[in-house]
Amino acid sequence: MQENAAITSSELGTLWLMYQEKTMTLRILEYFIEKADDKKAKNIMTSLYGEIDNYVGIITEILQNEGAVIPVGFTAQDVNKEVPKLYDNGFDIMFVRLLNEISMGLHSLNITMTYREDIVLILKELTAVTQKYYNICTQYLLEKGLLVKSPHVSMPKSVEFVKDNNYLGGLNINPFSEKRTLNTVEVAQIHHSIESNIFGLQMITGFAQCANEEEVKNYFNDGAELAKSIVKELSETLLHDGIQSPQTSGGNATRSKIAPFSDKLMMYCTSLFCSFSLGSGSLGTAFSLRNDLPAKMTIFMKDIFEYAHKGAKIMIKNGWMEEPPQMEERDQLLN
Incomplete structure (x- = not known):
């Protein structure tokens, strides 16, 4: 072998x-x-x-x-x-x-x-x-009726090509002009982001209820507010075009205040979800052709990055951040 x-x-x-x-x-x-x-x-x-x-x-x-x-x-x-x-x-x-x-x-x-x-x-x-x-x-x-599909749309009957720069719309062309209707690629990205942030809000609300450290509890409360603001902003974008925002009656936090997980695990889980949100946001920005959408996504990503960075500091302070394997410190070895 x-x-x-x-x-x-x-x-x-x-x-x-x-x-x-x-x-x-x-x-x-x-x-x-x-x-x-x-x-x-x-x-x-x-x-x-x-x-x-x-x-x-x-x-x-x-x-x-x-x-x-x-x-x-x-x-x-x-x-x-x-x-x-x-x-x-x-x-x-x-x-x-x-x-x-x-x-x-x-x-x-x-x-x-x-x-x-x-x-x-x-x-x-x-x-x-x-x-x-x-x-x-x-x-x-x-x-179980706990997941809302993205909205249906009339099937296209002909192939169309973009005819002028007005298709890009929004900030860089004319910020006061009427923006075109969202296309299906953009709706897919927005719908996914709302769905993920609604779940993140439910998750982090439960974490905030049961976290042991006060600093960690406050951190999760801040995360809940961030998720709410993203859901609100993106839902308004959909509603402007008459598109219903995804909502679900499932996944509610109970009244329990007793933690099933360590603060370390809940902080790592939140960090992982922040990384996922940054990756998804980058993808949404790359495939959105209406200029106002990447601008919104960029602000969200900045806020998520700053939130994740704050979480990393809390994890380091409490000795919860395990260090990945390091490359050799050549300068120290040579000296």
């Missing part, structure tokens, strides 16, 4: 990131499986747990074989399965769906920085796993 080449720096970084994200996901699933009232939801999460746990074991084995220290990640100390339910009405599957959405993006990006065939295979298999469970969660939420 051909011996595997030593892993590269990018592969080590990829494995480290996967370990952090997957161990966090396992702890979240442990709590939601324990508290699940719906049998189908519990089966979905239990099946996903088994698949992810298997890959955490594979990643651990690769790191051990390379002589690398195993990261701390998230352990049994970061979850308390015995506390009351913090969320209700389908929130568990909403959470799992978004975690799989984030994982799909991470695996696709990480595979472009990987060379060793066994690690490429892991990422390909994990991509398939996350796609599978993302779809299962989507269909579950649709069946």
Whole structure:
């Protein structure tokens, strides 16, 4: 059997990131499986747990074989399965769906920085796993009436080409002119952003209720206000064109103030979602041709980045931010 080449720096970084994200996901699933009232939801999460746990074991084995220290990640100390339910009405599957959405993006990006065939295979298999469970969660939420589809539109009957710069509209052409109606690509990006921020608002509201540290509680409250402002601004953009903003009655936080997760885990989860929002915002900016939309998205991304940076400082202050493997300090070695 051909011996595997030593892993590269990018592969080590990829494995480290996967370990952090997957161990966090396992702890979240442990709590939601324990508290699940719906049998189908519990089966979905239990099946996903088994698949992810298997890959955490594979990643651990690769790191051990390379002589690398195993990261701390998230352990049994970061979850308390015995506390009351913090969320209700389908929130568990909403959470799992978004975690799989984030994982799909991470695996696709990480595979472009990987060379060793066994690690490429892991990422390909994990991509398939996350796609599978993302779809299962989507269909579950649709069946339960907990997920709102993007709006329908009349089908185009002819091909059209942009005839002049007025199509770009908005700020750079004439800020006082009437902006054209949104196109379907732009509606897709806005709808997705509203959906993600509504979920983020529900998640972080629960986190704020139960956080142990006052500084962390205040940080989550600030995040809730940020999510509200983004949802409000984008909803108004849709309503201007007579398009209904997505709303759901599911995923509500309960009255519980007892934390199922450590402040460390909740802060890391929020940081992960901020990174996801920045990536999604960049994509939305790139594919929006109406000039006012990238301007809005850029302001949102600035606010999200500053919020994430504030969170990083809190994590460092409390000793919750695990440091990724470092490159060699050549200057120090030479001196």
